[in-house]
Each structure stands twice: as structure tokens, then as C-alpha cells.
Amino acid sequence: MKKLIIKISNNIHQDLKDVYLNPKIKANPNTHTLYLKDVNEFYTLFSPQRMELLRILINTPNTEFTINSLSKKLKRKQEAISRDTSLLEKYQLIKKTKVKQLVKVKPLYQTLSIDLSTKLSI
Numbered sequence: 822m823k824k825l826i827i828k829i830s831n832n833i834h835q836d837l838k839d840v841y842l843n844p845k846i847k848a849n850p851n852t853h854t855l856y857l858k859d860v861n862e863f864y865t866l867f868s869p870q871r872m873e874l875l876r877i878l879i880n881t882p883n884t885e886f887t888i889n890s891l892s893k894k895l896k897r898k899q900e901a902i903s904r905d906t907s908l909l910e911k912y913q914l915i916k917k918t919k920v921k922q923l924v925k926v927k928p929l930y931q932t933l934s935i936d937l938s939t940k941l942s943i
Contacts, residue, residue: 878928
């Protein structure tokens with residue numbers, strides 16, 4: 822699995838420019854960067870409930886979870902887990918797979934790292 826770096830800023834253009842102007846800069850093939858435009862987007866994506874869901878998925882990568890099993894483990898409604906997993910899948914943090922009537926959920930990364938070193942627009 823890969824490592825995810827989360828950057829909160831609108832500096833994706835500068836990062837791409839740096840790579841373009843300096844071809845010797847090589848991206849780590851086991852790393853992916855997710856750019857969020859501001860802190861509000863970060864708070865929306867990483868609510869305490871979604872962080873707990875991600876923590877469980879990342880810390881138990883060999884466990885097969887379904888929406889139902891996550892609902893029971895987290896003591897939350899299935900609808901809420903389904904909504905949260907859909908958002909996390911939209912940002913490519915997890916993968917959902919439908920097998921008959923079950924929806925299986927697995928993390929796409931083994932670690933998440935948040936980079937706050939760039940200027941934030943609060």
C-alpha cells in the first residue's frame with residue numbers, strides 16, 4: 822500500500838512547476854499527494870467520525886469490513902457510514918467494492934500524513 826500526503830493550500834501549480842523545471846525531482850512511487858484548497862475542506866473531509874473510520878480501516882488492513890460491520894463497530898447508523906465512505910471514496914482514500922448485496926470497504930493507504938507547512942488561507 823501507499824502513503825498519502827495531504828497538503829492544505831492551493832500550491833499544486835507551484836509543485837507541478839517545480840517538477841517540470843527540475844526533472845531531477847522524482848516523486849516517490851509509493852506516495853500520493855492529495856491537495857485540499859483550504860482548512861474548511863479539510864474539516865469537511867476529516868470529521869472526527871471519518872477519522873475514526875479511517876483509523877480502523879488503516880490499522881486493520883487484513884480485516885474485511887462491510888458497511889454493516891463498520892456500522893456495528895463504530896456504533897453508528899449504516900446510512901451515516903455509507904455517506905462517509907462515499908465521500909472518502911470520492912477523495913480516493915478508500916475503495917468500496919460491491920459483492921452481491923454487501924459493500925466491502927478497504928483503505929488505499931497504509932499511512933496518512935498531513936503537511937501544514939504551506940501558507941493556509943483561513
